[in-house]
Amino acid sequence: MDINTPNKESMIHKEVYDKVLPYLLFVFIVSSILIFETISSTVLSFITFKTINRIYIFQGLLNVFFISPFLYVFMLRPLKKQLQENRLSALSFQSAIASYISSMKNIEEEKARYHALLNSIGDGVIATDHEGNVIFLNATAKKTYQYHNDVTQKALKWYDLPVSIIDEQDKELSIKKHPLYSALHKRSTTSAAFSYVRNDKTKIAISAIASPVLYNNITDGAIMVFKDVSKEKEIDRMKTEFIALASHQLRTPLSAIKWFSEMLKNGDAGVLQKQQKEFIVNIYDSCERMIDLVNTLLNISRLESGKLVIDPKPTNLALLIEEIIKELHPKIKEKRLKIITSLHKDIPLISIDPNLMRQVYVNLLTNAIKYSHQNGEIIVILSKKVDQNGSEIVSQVTDSGLGIPKKDQKRVFERFFRADNVVKLETEGTGLGLYLIKKIIEVSNGNIWFESEENNGTSFWFSLPLNNEI
Amino acid sequence: MLSVLVVEDDTLLASAYKIKLTHSGYKVHIANDGQMAIDSLQKIKPDVILLDIRMPVKDGYQTLKEIKESEVYKDIPVIISSNSGTKENIDRCLELGAVDYIVKSDISIDGLVEKINNLLKKDKR
Numbered sequence: 001m002d003i004n005t006p007n008k009e010s011m012i013h014k015e016v017y018d019k020v021l022p023y024l025l026f027v028f029i030v031s032s033i034l035i036f037e038t039i040s041s042t043v044l045s046f047i048t049f050k051t052i053n054r055i056y057i058f059q060g061l062l063n064v065f066f067i068s069p070f071l072y073v074f075m076l077r078p079l080k081k082q083l084q085e086n087r088l089s090a091l092s093f094q095s096a097i098a099s100y101i102s103s104m105k106n107i108e109e110e111k112a113r114y115h116a117l118l119n120s121i122g123d124g125v126i127a128t129d130h131e132g133n134v135i136f137l138n139a140t141a142k143k144t145y146q147y148h149n150d151v152t153q154k155a156l157k158w159y160d161l162p163v164s165i166i167d168e169q170d171k172e173l174s175i176k177k178h179p180l181y182s183a184l185h186k187r188s189t190t191s192a193a194f195s196y197v198r199n200d201k202t203k204i205a206i207s208a209i210a211s212p213v214l215y216n217n218i219t220d221g222a223i224m225v226f227k228d229v230s231k232e233k234e235i236d237r238m239k240t241e242f243i244a245l246a247s248h249q250l251r252t253p254l255s256a257i258k259w260f261s262e263m264l265k266n267g268d269a270g271v272l273q274k275q276q277k278e279f280i281v282n283i284y285d286s287c288e289r290m291i292d293l294v295n296t297l298l299n300i301s302r303l304e305s306g307k308l309v310i311d312p313k314p315t316n317l318a319l320l321i322e323e324i325i326k327e328l329h330p331k332i333k334e335k336r337l338k339i340i341t342s343l344h345k346d347i348p349l350i351s352i353d354p355n356l357m358r359q360v361y362v363n364l365l366t367n368a369i370k371y372s373h374q375n376g377e378i379i380v381i382l383s384k385k386v387d388q389n390g391s392e393i394v395s396q397v398t399d400s401g402l403g404i405p406k407k408d409q410k411r412v413f414e415r416f417f418r419a420d421n422v423v424k425l426e427t428e429g430t431g432l433g434l435y436l437i438k439k440i441i442e443v444s445n446g447n448i449w450f451e452s453e454e455n456n457g458t459s460f461w462f463s464l465p466l467n468n469e470i
Numbered sequence: 471m472l473s474v475l476v477v478e479d480d481t482l483l484a485s486a487y488k489i490k491l492t493h494s495g496y497k498v499h500i501a502n503d504g505q506m507a508i509d510s511l512q513k514i515k516p517d518v519i520l521l522d523i524r525m526p527v528k529d530g531y532q533t534l535k536e537i538k539e540s541e542v543y544k545d546i547p548v549i550i551s552s553n554s555g556t557k558e559n560i561d562r563c564l565e566l567g568a569v570d571y572i573v574k575s576d577i578s579i580d581g582l583v584e585k586i587n588n589l590l591k592k593d594k595r
Contacts, residue, residue, distance in 0.1 A: 244554070248524065251553035255574040256482040262579055263486070268493055291575045309557040 013083040020076065028068045031061045123227040127213070128158050130221050132184055144228070146198055158222075163196040166203075179210035183222035187212045193229070205230045243301040250294050257287040296432045299359070300415075303439045310443065314349035315357060317393065318382055324361050325380070328369060336375050343382040350393055350466060356440045363433040364397040364460050370429070371422060371458070372401035384466070391466040392446075400457040409452065413438045421454065437462075472590055473497035475516035477507040477533065478551070479525040486579060487520065494583050504528025508536055511543050518586055521568070523552040523559065531566065538567040547589055551582070 038058045118125055124141035128134050134156045142148055145161050158180050165173040173194050175181055182190040189211035196204045208226035212219045261284040263269060265277065272280065302308040325332070325339055332339060368378045381396040404412055408419035416431040423429075441448045441462050452458035474496050478484040481502075488498045499514055501507035503525045519537065523530035530550065538544045547569045552559065555573040563571055569589065572582060 244556075248553045251573075251575040252480055252483065255553065256480070256486060258575065259483070259486040259490070259579040263490060266580070268489070294575070311557055 013086065017076075017080055017083060024068055024071065024076070027064055031064045031068075034061050035065060121225070123225050125223065125225055126158065126180075127223040128180065128184065128221050130184070130219055132157050132159070132180075132222075134158055134161070135221065141226075144196065144198075144204065144226075146200070163198050166195050166197060168193065168195075179208055180222050180224050183210040183212045183224070184219065187214075187219055204228050205233045207232075240301060243298065247294050247298045251291070254287055254291050254294065257283065258291065261287060293430055293432075296430065296436055300432060300436055300439070303436070303443065308443070310353045310356065312351045312353050315352050315354045316349055317357065317395070318343040318347060320354060320357060321361055321380060321382060321395075324358065324365060328362075328365055331366075331369050332378075335369065335372060337369060337372055338375075338377045339380065340377065341380045341382075343380070344384055347382060347384050347393060348466070350464060352444055352464060356444070360437045360440055360462065361397075363437050367433065368397055368399035368401070368458075371403075371425075372399045376400050385463070392463045393466060394461060394463045396459060396461045398457065398459040403454040403456050403458050404450075404452040405454045409450075412450070413448075471495065471497050472518075473499065473514065473516045474586065475499045475501065475507065475510060475514070475519045477501045477504065477519065477525070477530070478522045479503055480522075483574070490579050490583060491586075494587075496586075504530065504533035504536075507533055511537070511540075515543065516546060517590055519546055519548045520551050520586075521548050523550065523554060523563075531562065534563065534566045534568060549585065549589070 035058065038054050038061065041054060042058075118136065119138045121138055122140060124144050125136070125138040126134060126141050127136040134151045137145070137147065137151050145163055147162055159175060159178070165178065167173045167177070177192065179190045179192045182188045189209065191207070191209040193205070193207050196206055198204070205228065206226050207229045208224055210222055210224035213221040213223055261280050264272065264280045265284060299308065321341065321343060325341070365378070365380070372378060377400050379396070379398040381394075381398075383394050383396075385392050385394050402421055402425065404419055405421055408417075408421075411417045412419070413434050414431075415435045417435075418429055418431040438448050441464070444464055446462055446464040448460065448462040450458060450460045472495075474487075474491055476484060476487045476491070476498060478487065478500070479502050484500050484502070488500060491498045499510055499516060501510050505528045507519075507521070508528070521530050521534060525533075530552065534548055534550070537546070537548060544567075548567065550563045550568045550571045551574055552571070553574050555576070560571045570585065572585065577585075
């Protein structure tokens with residue numbers, strides 16, 4: 001800001017000021033001369049008629065002479081100061097206006113740039129104010145909604161856009177489940193998958209995420225970004241169909257191997273020699289492993305594509321555990337293991353999918369058996385826990401076997417992960433079991449955790465809420 | 471002697487059924503698809519039908535529906551023996567009137583025979 005920049009107004013003041021001062025100076029000089037003249041004339045002629053006039057003139061001149069400095073101090077100088085100040089404030093006002101105008105220009109430019117940015121986003125963007133009125137629709141959103149009016153013209157609520165919203169079961173999505181609703185009313189960032197049905201009856205599969213816009217910690221509005229996922233959905237559907245088809249195709253020859261080796265093993269085609277029986281048992285066991293793998297892959301693919309149908313039924317967990325232990329008896333006997341169960345008597349029937357629970361226990365128990373040493377001990381506990389948050393079932397499976405090395409512990413739930421110490425022992429095992437059961441527990445609103453020390457055994461726990469609201 | 475109609479398009483599995491069930495004392499008839507099954511039923515009346523789902527010409531659902539709609543053989547118990555174990559399939563078959571649903575790769579052939587034995591024992595009572 002250049003405070004010395006002259007402008008018209010201050011120049012006019014300067015001119016006036018410049019004119020007044022010389023005038024006063026002139027007055028001062030003239031009066032001084034006249035005073036001198038008067039004094040000298042007076043000296044020459046004593047009091048005559050003219051003297052009275054001269055005295056009047058002298059008085060007048062004296063007045064002027066003495067008033068001039070006062071005039072100067074009390075009028076000119078303040079005026080000068082005032083003029084200077086005016087000039088300064090005029091200058092600063094002028095530059096304030098200049099910088100304001102340039103800021104406004106910058107803001108407009110930035111606004112236009114951000115507008116262009118938002119508009120260029122390939123996904124749809126919709127922004128609302130805190131009352132839910134749409135304040136912005138980017139180009140993709142306008143195209144999706146087939147709505148090309150200016151959104152700032154009249155108040156348009158986000159739920160009044162010309163599309164109907166349906167959920168994955170083809171039913172109308174309730175407003176409370178919409179991510180924009182959560183953003184505006186619950187201040188939370190949520191994502192959802194749904195479909196838009198437009199006025200021309202076309203349907204688009206959408207994946208959206210909405211978050212609140214916070215300004216000074218108050219919800220100032222909400223913004224949602226959504227994308228057309230029709231292609232991804234199609235690919236996903238093809239993937240799931242492929243896995244289902246492949247699994248079924250694989251299961252047919254596996255069934256044939258299973259049954260024929262079973263019949264051979266049982267002597268249905270004649271008595272076998274020791275080695276013949278050994279070989280056939282190996283074939284049978286390998287086939288069982290493959291069947292397990294196919295089942296696990298199928299379950300994982302269903303879980304991941306969200307297609308696993310959870311069929312909760314009132315289930316007696318204690319009974320289920322005992323059944324599974326009985327089924328695993330041959331393997332338990334083989335290693336001469338001791339199984340200790342502590343299954344709490346008054347555990348109520350819990351509403352869970354028995355098939356999924358069966359997989360959890362089969363997995364945990366098979367692992368415990370596999371990784372136990374000869375003559376080892378396996379403990380299975382089922383108990384009920386009640387606290388202020390509600391009641392839950394806690395189940396524990398403990399073995400005294402190989403254990404999980406500390407360095408591998410954070411990876412045990414990873415898909416296909418197997419710790420080094422078990423891979424060295426036997427190459428069996430897919431590394432999928434724990435991954436699958438963790439997903440099953442989580443989808444049942446439970447938790448799974450473990451403690452382990454290498455060569456000192458492992459304990460797995462999982463909890464399931466007793467008042468299961470799915 | 472009790473008889474079983476096995477409806478299965480895979481020849482290996484069909485022969486496994488035949489060997490085992492004959493060994494267990496049953497008379498075994500084999501049909502390789504749904505239409506053959508319906509045709510067989512014109513000539514024989516089995517005590518139980520073992521029905522696969524994925525078959526050419528006529529699949530298991532259609533066959534099951536037709537069996538249950540016929541006056542002559544709607545009372546013959548049908549056990550679905552399939553390799554698909556999805557809840558939708560199981561529910562659909564049970565709704566159409568099947569008495570049981572088995573996933574082939576999850577059951578031993580001895581177990582399957584045991585199921586048939588138990589079913590027919592119950593019926594006898």
